[in-house]
Amino acid sequence: MIVTLTLNPSLDRTIDVDRLVKGTMTRARSVRIDPGGKGVNVSRALLANRVPTVAVVTSGGADGEQLVRLLEGDGIAVHAVPVAGRTRSNVTIVEPDGVVTKLNEPGEPLSREELDAVADVVLDEAEGASWAVTCGSLPPGVPADIYARLCEFFTSAGVRVAVDASGPALLAAVGAGPHLVKPNRDELAEAVGRPVASVGDAVEAARELRERGAGTVLASLGADGAVLVDEDGVTIGTAPVSEPRSTVGAGDALLAGFLAAGARGAPALAEGLAWGAAAVRLPASRMPRPDDIRRDIVRIDARPDLGRSLIA
Ligand SMILES: Nc1ncnc2c1ncn2[C@@H]1O[C@H](COP(=O)(O)OP(=O)(O)O)[C@@H](O)[C@H]1O
Numbered sequence: 001m002i003v004t005l006t007l008n009p010s011l012d013r014t015i016d017v018d019r020l021v022k023g024t025m026t027r028a029r030s031v032r033i034d035p036g037g038k039g040v041n042v043s044r045a046l047l048a049n050r051v052p053t054v055a056v057v058t059s060g061g062a063d064g065e066q067l068v069r070l071l072e073g074d075g076i077a078v079h080a081v082p083v084a085g086r087t088r089s090n091v092t093i094v095e096p097d098g099v100v101t102k103l104n105e106p107g108e109p110l111s112r113e114e115l116d117a118v119a120d121v122v123l124d125e126a127e128g129a130s131w132a133v134t135c136g137s138l139p140p141g142v143p144a145d146i147y148a149r150l151c152e153f154f155t156s157a158g159v160r161v162a163v164d165a166s167g168p169a170l171l172a173a174v175g176a177g178p179h180l181v182k183p184n185r186d187e188l189a190e191a192v193g194r195p196v197a198s199v200g201d202a203v204e205a206a207r208e209l210r211e212r213g214a215g216t217v218l219a220s221l222g223a224d225g226a227v228l229v230d231e232d233g234v235t236i237g238t239a240p241v242s243e244p245r246s247t248v249g250a251g252d253a254l255l256a257g258f259l260a261a262g263a264r265g266a267p268a269l270a271e272g273l274a275w276g277a278a279a280v281r282l283p284a285s286r287m288p289r290p291d292d293i294r295r296d297i298v299r300i301d302a303r304p305d306l307g308r309s310l311i312a
């Protein structure tokens with residue numbers, strides 16, 4: 001069982017337009033609404049591949065109710081903690097050439113009591129779980145060390161912890177010694193305070209996060225694939241997609257596939273890459289099902305070129 005926690009979930013609205021011009025009125029061609037937020041997507045991807053999972057989310061207002069309805073409609077076991085603030089909406093605008101513009105709301109503040117209630121629920125749900133996955137941005141006012149504190153509780157209960165966060169929340173979590181962190185290229189660069197321009201830069205930065213406390217670093221590099229640095233060393237792989245449709249949720253699918261495959265070494269990296277590539281071939285934040293996943297496109301580089309520049 002894999003438990004996910006999303007403190008700042010969202011209704012993801014994906015809007016297709018012919019062309020987006022800043023400062024003008026644009027008519028949408030179509031709109032799709034998905035339940036969203038990083039932990040929510042990890043649970044959606046796991047369930048789509050028959051891996052048992054529970055999604056713990058906050059839920060506020062009519063949009064929070066809709067989020068829970070959508071998740072339950074998909075058959076996801078969801079434990080929603082009611083909160084006063086409205087659940088946010090994140091908007092992704094997609095142009096026909098695949099250019100994507102994202103607008104993520106900050107979310108509404110959580111009170112101390114609400115945060116304590118969520119922590120009680122997720123610690124309870126995680127009892128006996130193989131992994132607790134804590135993901136995504138924090139609502140305003142939530143202390144940046146929340147993932148670090150939860151990590152200590154989960155670890156002392158014998159539950160492995162994966163963190164997908166950014167900025168101060170990621171840095172604090174790394175110091176608490178999680179089993180796994182999944183930064184993307186920007187998050188990795190911010191965490192180490194220097195640019196990540198090549199595969200070698202990503203490896204060095206991932207090594208640094210390990211030195212600071214993370215057990216395994218799965219650094220996702222968009223179209224450049226991913227770098228895995230764990231106790232066994234460095235593994236690098238790619239899974240090219242010739243016509244990407246939507247990258248929203250690709251990192252969540254990568255993480256879900258990696259965990260589903262045992263979270264260790266090249267086999268898990270390859271599975272994560274196959275799930276990430278499958279998500280990129282699907283519209284909006286649709287999570288891949290078994291039929292969408294092609295393992296034959298994954299390449300694990302036996303002799304990686306560390307000097308290779310990453311796509312801008
Ligand atoms: N344009 C792309 N082509 C092929 N695979 C992609 C592309 N964008 C993302 N991916 C896959 O999705 C994974 C996560 O994407 P990334 O953008 O790094 O993370 P995040 O969605 O968390 O920002 C990548 O490691 C890769 O496997």
Ligand SMILES: O=P(O)(O)OC[C@H]1O[C@](O)(COP(=O)(O)O)[C@@H](O)[C@@H]1O
Nearest residue numbers: 036037038090136137249250251252
């Ligand atoms: O919590 P954040 O950082 O605002 O991100 C939330 C957004 O990220 C997503 O989980 C997509 O994640 P990725 O594209 O990073 O894989 C959306 O569903 C959601 O709208």
